[in-house]
Amino acid sequence: MSFFFESLAAAGRLAWALDPELLKIVQVSLAVSCQATFYAALIGIPAGFVLAHGRLPGKRAIITLLNTLLALPTVVIGLFVYVFISRRGLFGALDLLYSQGAMIIGQFILIVPLITALTVAAISRVDQRYRKTARTLGANGWQTALVVLREGRFAIVAAVISAFGRVISEIGISMMLGGNIKGFTRTMTTAMALEYDKGSFTLAVALGLVLMILSLGINIVFNLIQGQSDR
Template identity: 45%
Template sequence: MDEIAAGLAKAVELILALDPVVVEITARSLAIAITSTAIAAAIAVPIGGLIHFHNFFGKRAVINLIQTLYSLPTVTVGLVVFLLLSRSGPFGSLGLLFTPAGMVVGQTVLITPIMIGLTIAALSGVGPAVRDTALSLGASRYQAILTIMGEAKAAMMAAVLLGFGRALSEVGVAMMIGGNIRGHTRVLTTAIALETSRGEIELSMALGIILVSISLLVNLLVNRAQGNWWA
């Protein structure tokens, strides 16, 4: 117990002192996760809207497939993206393997199905009365769709948040695509795994505290935004 307390105290000291290694890894993790989330949102929200607002043969099967991909193991995604980006793969000439850009690609592939499915769920949660009311007031079909999306904005923000959390906390894609290269592709999750295996418990705990703190901060900011800006 004393060792844990000592490690925790040292971890807090590293954070407060803005240890260069801690700052570098944290900044890289945030940059990759934010970029991945932004790209995934730009893909997922339109696709989720198209699926929800259009009826077509096999729609239920498509939604079931998307929901199945929620639990897709990160190492499986990492393997697929690794094969695509490797030198012998179709995109090997881009030189993205073992780079932050490659990690962004992998994390985007990982979280996009989650965000598509949650976007569909968010839009489905808006009652038909909203659409009917908008149309009865003279709104066009496009305006009615915007009205429904406006009603679902809080749930859609939650979908983006969940995608960000998944991107920030995953380790399989980051390890397989990034390679955990010091000063280049090392992020919070891969650094925690490495430093723990090396016995650097204080640094691991510091990075773990930062990881949890970021997740908590994002949740608090989104909840505050939903309460104040969208009231």
């Protein structure tokens, strides 16, 4: 037990001293995850709105597929993207493998279904009376859509936050597509795995503490947004 507390104390001192290696790892993690979440939101929110608000052929099948993709393992996504961006792959000439760009692509694929599915759920929960009232007051299609989006905005923001929490803590995609290169593609989760394999727990525990603090912050924001939406 003393070993645990010693590691925890050493990790705390490392984090408090703002160790350059630790800061770089956190910076890479945040940069990759924020970009992946941003691009996924650009696609997922409009797609989810169209699925929930519009009348599309095969709508049920698409939603079922989205819900199925939510359970897709990260290593499967990593392998799928690897096949396309490896030197012998279709996009091998772009030299994306073992780069932050590859990690962003993989994480983007991971959370697009999540944001889309949660946006569908958010828009579907908006009371139909808002649509009817907007139409009665003479609103056109775009104006009605904006009214519905405004009513579901808190749930949509919560969906984006959930997606960010999903990618900031994933390891399979980051390891397979990023290669865990020091100072370039090493994220908090891949660095923790590497330090564990080396038997060096101080940096791993420090990164774990940072990840827990980030997760706590994400959940606090998520709960605040849920509280706003329930009013």
